[in-house]
């Protein structure tokens with residue numbers, strides 16, 4: 001699918017990878033970008049760069065009513081980017097309770113699922129289009145320091161496969177993205193090499209243009225993915241050494 005002339009909808013666009021999406025989509029020639037955020041006021045400077053092409057939208061992906069309103073209002077979308085996400089840096093057992101785990105599922109998994117359910121008919125009516133889901137390399141191997149987040153991202157990976165199959169008949173490209181550490185607020189405390197968000201987004205948009213379904217957009221993701229294909233238990237043991245406090 002051509003990113004140029006697409007009409008994109010990006011969740012969590014006020015900072016991090018979502019903001020980089022808006023900047024890169026603008027540069028790649030997207031016709032219009034709906035930049036959404038929980039607090040739309042945080043989009044003011046981003047939208048000021050091209051007010052005729054970047055439209056601010058207030059959207060919390062855990063609020064089904066807001067999702068329905070967005071889908072009812074923006075029927076011209078051809079590229080849906082499910083970027084909004086949270087990471088609690090909690091263990092599965094070390095956490096005091098399961099509140100963080102439940103919150104991560106609510107945003108990362110159910111938020112993404114509700115967005116896709118609302119926008120899939122719109123993509124169909126606009127020729128198929130594409131969906132990009134921000135999963136994680138932690139979708140494929142659990143990082144115990146982020147144990148409950150990893151589980152929520154494994155759910156996003158599974159959802160991506162299922163949605164791809166269900167939407168194949170309407171011609172929607174469904175792209176799963178599996179980054180390693182990216183240099184944003186989310187990964188601020190993560191002691192690994194980090195890739196700049198705009199580099200990650202460039203790789204994702206190239207994949208959308210090429211019709212690729214699975215994207216490993218940075219060197220850490222590429223290395224871990226190769227390791228998982230070779231000896232998954234060895235990688236599990238390696239990242240399993242990173243335990244929660």
Ligand SMILES: NC(=O)c1ccc[n+]([C@@H]2O[C@H](COP(=O)([O-])OP(=O)(O)OC[C@H]3O[C@@H](n4cnc5c(N)ncnc54)[C@H](OP(=O)(O)O)[C@@H]3O)[C@@H](O)[C@H]2O)c1
Nearest residue numbers: 012016017038060061084085136179181182184185186187
């Ligand atoms: N950074 C990494 O190393 C990394 C690696 C792999 C995958 N990812 C994934 O990439 C995506 C973007 O991450 P990031 O690094 O850019 O994180 P970030 O800097 O923490 O930004 C997260 C974004 O998601 C938004 N968000 C959170 N909950 C939301 C909700 N309920 N409704 C709408 N927006 C919500 C945040 O909005 P507020 O400002 O309102 O909180 C913010 O805009 C996430 O899905 C993340 O899991 C990140």
